[in-house]
Amino acid sequence: MWKPDRSTRKPIYQQITDYMERRISFGEFPPGSVLPSERKLANLLGVNRSTVVLAYEELRASGIVESAQGSGTRVTKHKWGLTPKQTPNWKTYVEGGTFLPNLPFIRRIREELRKKTGIIDFASGELSNDLFPADTIRSLLQEHPFLGQLGYEDPQGYRPLRQTLVSFLEEHLQIQSTDASILITSGSQQSLYLITQCLLSPNDAVAIEDPSYSYSLPMFQSAGLRLFRLPVDEHGINPEDIITLYRQHRIRMIFLNPNFQNPTGSIMATERRIRLLEIASELGIPIVEDDPFTLTALDGNPPPTLKSLDKTGNVLYIGSLSKIAASGLRIGWLLAPQTVVDRLTDARQQMDFGLSTIPQWIAEQFISEGHFENHLKTLRRELEKKRNEMVRGLQTIMGDYMSYTLPQGGLNLWCKINREVDDFKLLDEAIKRGVLFVPGSVYGSDQGHIRISFARPHFDEILPGLSYLKEALDIHCK
């Protein structure tokens, strides 16, 4: 959403005048329609009401709007020589479309972060800027000339990167693959998107974890899937639940994040994995293993992936550099049977013609030149420090407000709040005090949990953030 730019010399009220004028001329507010009240617009833009009053006065002065008796400010009827029917009714377009919008609280959190007010961010499940391998990437860029070609890249992905990933997957995760069975994507998010668009049809039943990764929910809903939930406990989902779901709903696919699950952090128990693979293979159901976190295992001893145990080829494996290197590179991969890779490649070519060569080339260099090993060591050490700091804070600051299980990897802590809370209201209080987190109900789970990221805030922000959160809880629970 547009916000006034506080870094330029143009006065804010003037920026708002121009902005509203543009919206009017673009037909968002057709002639005769009523503008948002001054108070409402001020709220939306995060400015004082008096600033909006000034802006509306400007618009009135230039004859674009007029005061409407008792009903605020209205777009002048014959300004621009427009009649209402002359511009497209954008509202009906924006509200149409098969693609559903994000959940409102996700938009809310994103808005807060975009304001750049210095709010402490326990909400984003990503690394802090100091943990990205920025120096390495900078020197890669400066020391190695880019000799690749600049035409349309193979939509399946830059082949040297796919070849490097074959060794990477084998070495780090004991996963066998070939470059022909790997598709490079713009992160796990795009992998999930391609799978839902190309392999599933509206009304298909699929099983997902409860709670589960929040950004995938609207995407699944946009695809018209029927979602059935597999409760996650400390040891992951219970595979026997799948049999029941299959009998009742003929589920066609299972989406799991077995290692350091988002949001709970739990690791699926080995016996459960084995049983899960047996069941999936018996019923012929594909499992999508969404695996962004395995290599964050703090002790350097990652649990096995499902894919490495998969003998029947039931597992579509999804990985990404986002959580172990840099989310801004937008590099992910999908390992699947040849026919599936071919199908998804063909579709993604229609959606965006494939990824830019350059980040793929950077990723290839970064992984293949041994930078990765060192980076991973540092990353684990720093993540462990931060996790410990957050746990220390929870113990010293939070009293008995929260319980949690100590995560052994991943980027988040999943906390149960030992009080009655409305997690959205709690978020409001927390934002007022300068800290963001993700309400648990976002993940589809019951009220009473929150997810806080220890990876995203700077080390020094962890304790202050927890104090603000404690204040918010005090207010909310009193």
Added chain:
Amino acid sequence: MWKPDRSTRKPIYQQITDYMERRISFGEFPPGSVLPSERKLANLLGVNRSTVVLAYEELRASGIVESAQGSGTRVTKHKWGLTPKQTPNWKTYVEGGTFLPNLPFIRRIREELRKKTGIIDFASGELSNDLFPADTIRSLLQEHPFLGQLGYEDPQGYRPLRQTLVSFLEEHLQIQSTDASILITSGSQQSLYLITQCLLSPNDAVAIEDPSYSYSLPMFQSAGLRLFRLPVDEHGINPEDIITLYRQHRIRMIFLNPNFQNPTGSIMATERRIRLLEIASELGIPIVEDDPFTLTALDGNPPPTLKSLDKTGNVLYIGSLSKIAASGLRIGWLLAPQTVVDRLTDARQQMDFGLSTIPQWIAEQFISEGHFENHLKTLRRELEKKRNEMVRGLQTIMGDYMSYTLPQGGLNLWCKINREVDDFKLLDEAIKRGVLFVPGSVYGSDQGHIRISFARPHFDEILPGLSYLKEALDIHCK
């Protein structure tokens, strides 16, 4: 699709053995199923039949497959301890999904190019490698340290790039905008995809040009749109046709490429543009102006864009660096009313979390540091040379086989063939002789046209390519 790798030391037959073994173990060919015949597989992979025979013998020797009496080669029943029901039936998944595959001839052309046999490429509507600003980009990368952040980028796009585009659009195309009304996309392709997914619903009627940009057709069909065609002549579409379509089908959107239209190269006449805008505004129908080619105007005097004439905000404007700088950067932009930008940003965040920062940063540097002007001059000069060479070739080599209108920009020549031809069969003949083009019927138009790109082949390939094409025509028309 997988192809044997001729650059490694591993024998081809061995590569094929491994490949088929993998497909079998991944459940593509369940136990008991029949493998493709040796001849068919050899054809698909572009190898001799004897090579596949060797591979199948290997598979037989290791007990994975067996000869089936009279019916070829069959996967052994109890190898792997699998029963047919144990692996997912990938075929049903691959054939499901709402997303339609690309047209077969597009896949065919892509396959030929992927083989890297040195075939002369008149098919790809993109620049040749020597026309990309590779040196400039290389030195940008080496001389300017990347100081951006490496976290998730704003899904609306890197703000400095949006700001630079505001000046760029004003200066080069007389288009007014603000950075808040620009969305950065992974090329025009993604812009079109977002529009169809987010602003239109299945069964909506839309108007497209005939002939029109081929890659958009399956995408529109995947979205369930009803397509109505506006014939394109030398001066573009006839705007009055829209009134008829609107009366009959309530068309909800119009997709146009008014400057150097793909594939015809035609420029929409100014009176028609003005009338079109009047009609669209009268009926309240948005126009999507897909404008990748304007700045390729060979004489440096680009025709005006629709957007620059649009007073009522009916035009959603789409641009891209693909045809004027480098398609492999995957940088495009969409200019739209605020609500539309907000909606598309929200959706694309769900699809891929936004673009990698790095190509956006490169694009920003490239445009803002004045490299662009010089590059554009060189580009136009070189394109003009190539177009002239191709026209010379058509005159000297083709006799009276083809007629065409001289294109003043864009990357292609649209040729009418003055004989009865089956353009797909002609393509087969041409491929045999070492040249690729795009059959006209791909663009939805009548038989009897082909599109040949003068931009993609190297200068020295233009005449030989035309000779091969002439041979193919001789055979086909005799």
